[in-house]
Amino acid sequence: MIKANYPVDKFRDITTPFYYYDLEVLRSSLAEINRHIDGQPFEVHYALKANVNPVVLKIIKEAGLGADCVSGGEVQAALNAGIAPSKIVFAGVGKADWEINLGLEHDVFCFNVESIPELEIIDELASAKGKIARVALRINPNVSANTHHYITTGLNENKFGINLTELEKVTQIVRNLQNVKLIGIHFHIGSQITDMTPFQDLCVKVNELQYHFEANGITLENINVGGGLGVNYEHPNHFPIAEYEAYFKVFRDHLTLRPGQTLHFELGRSIVAQCGSLISKVLYVKEGTSKKFVILDAGFTELIRPALYQAYHRVENLSSDLPEEKYDVVGPICESSDVFVKDYLMNQTKRGDIVALRSAGAYGEIMASGYNLRKLPKAYTSDELK
Numbered sequence: 035m036i037k038a039n040y041p042v043d044k045f046r047d048i049t050t051p052f053y054y055y056d057l058e059v060l061r062s063s064l065a066e067i068n069r070h071i072d073g074q075p076f077e078v079h080y081a082l083k084a085n086v087n088p089v090v091l092k093i094i095k096e097a098g099l100g101a102d103c104v105s106g107g108e109v110q111a112a113l114n115a116g117i118a119p120s121k122i123v124f125a126g127v128g129k130a131d132w133e134i135n136l137g138l139e140h141d142v143f144c145f146n147v148e149s150i151p152e153l154e155i156i157d158e159l160a161s162a163k164g165k166i167a168r169v170a171l172r173i174n175p176n177v178s179a180n181t182h183h184y185i186t187t188g189l190n191e192n193k194f195g196i197n198l199t200e201l202e203k204v205t206q207i208v209r210n211l212q213n214v215k216l217i218g219i220h221f222h223i224g225s226q227i228t229d230m231t232p233f234q235d236l237c238v239k240v241n242e243l244q245y246h247f248e249a250n251g252i253t254l255e256n257i258n259v260g261g262g263l264g265v266n267y268e269h270p271n272h273f274p275i276a277e278y279e280a281y282f283k284v285f286r287d288h289l290t291l292r293p294g295q296t297l298h299f300e301l302g303r304s305i306v307a308q309c310g311s312l313i314s315k316v317l318y319v320k321e322g323t324s325k326k327f328v329i330l331d332a333g334f335t336e337l338i339r340p341a342l343y344q345a346y347h348r349v350e351n352l353s354s355d356l357p358e359e360k361y362d363v364v365g366p367i368c369e370s371s372d373v374f375v376k377d378y379l380m381n382q383t384k385r386g387d388i389v390a391l392r393s394a395g396a397y398g399e400i401m402a403s404g405y406n407l408r409k410l411p412k413a414y415t416s417d418e419l420k
């Protein structure tokens with residue numbers, strides 16, 4: 035089994051479980067993004083929901099990316115990281131008044147608006163502050179992302195966005211509101227998308243919609259196509275960087291921007307997933323009647339994706355080069371769903387071995403919980419453990 039080149043000796047001195055971020059992988063991803071958007075009217079906003087580790091955020095900010103936030107907490111985290119308000123987009127299907135006010139006070143670039151009532155409240159709160167809020171309408175394009183149903187968002191049946199049937203009505207309303215300015219349209223079709231066809235379908239929809247707005251005499255300055263680019267969870271060592279070349283090419287080739295328009299992206303997972311691992315220690319190897327269980331000191335409290343979405347994370351035993359055996363790798367939580375992977379071939383494992391659950395940089399640490407009164411995991415970076 036090919037494994038990540040991690041400082042295992044240093045790991046032994048740290049209380050497990052913890053998150054480890056390989057910053058070289060992160061920096062390479064960011065360099066690759068910048069290489070592909072260079073010279074294009076493209077702007078990438080990092081989706082903070084994937085990971086808000088301060089060191090990670092700082093590197094992302096230094097690479098020049100903006101922020102995509104879905105809560106007041108995330109807006110604050112982006113500001114704390116030094117990301118300019120003019121690079122912050124604020125999305126979310128249920129923004130509370132205090133969150134809208136926070137966005138208004140800091141003059142964030144844009145509110146991605148998901149419904150007519152939200153539009154009216156933003157107008158009202160902006161009016162109370164004597165401000166004009168810049169808004170983009172989140173349109174539900176009814177494009178299938180062919181991904182796990184929990185992370186598909188662009189279909190009519192989802193709670194997100196304004197349906198195409200409501201578009202006429204909402205463009206009328208937005209015209210009449212005094213304290214909002216329509217500056218763009220926004221989409222997001224789902225997450226962990228590795229086939230480029232759904233993105234191409236999205237481009238076709240965007241092109242159609244541009245005509246709708248133009249026919250209504252509205253010129254949009256911004257098109258935001260959301261995030262969703264997937265990563266290779268099977269082979270993180272072979273594919274540490276997402277398919278940015280193919281991804282940006284789809285939009286260059288298929289989405290017709292008008293002069294002066296900027297195309298915005300909100301990428302989360304593809305930027306941070308492969309730089310992160312959850313490092314855990316083997317507590318016990320238990321012989322079942324027909325199986326062997328590797329019981330880790332990490333469970334779904336630290337990494338919930340397998341339990342919640344049946345997601346696969348590669349598990350590497352960093353302490354063993356012995357021949358492979360078949361195991362169920364499980365956590366210590368008192369729930370039968372606390373299983374990372376079943377019937378899994380891994381180097382022969384014993385108590386005390388250090389394992390890495392790979393590709394855990396996105397929606398890993400940030401989704402950790404204190405269930406069973408467990409402590410939230412700490413995080414370390416490759417720069418610290420050099």
Ligand code: LLP
Nearest residue numbers: 081222225226261262263300301302303397
């Ligand atoms: N923009 C919007 C409006 C979103 O809803 C999302 C993710 C993103 C951008 C970033 O998408 P990404 O590039 O990361 O795919 N916890 C789940 C993923 C939930 C994604 C939610 N929305 C998981 O662990 O797979």
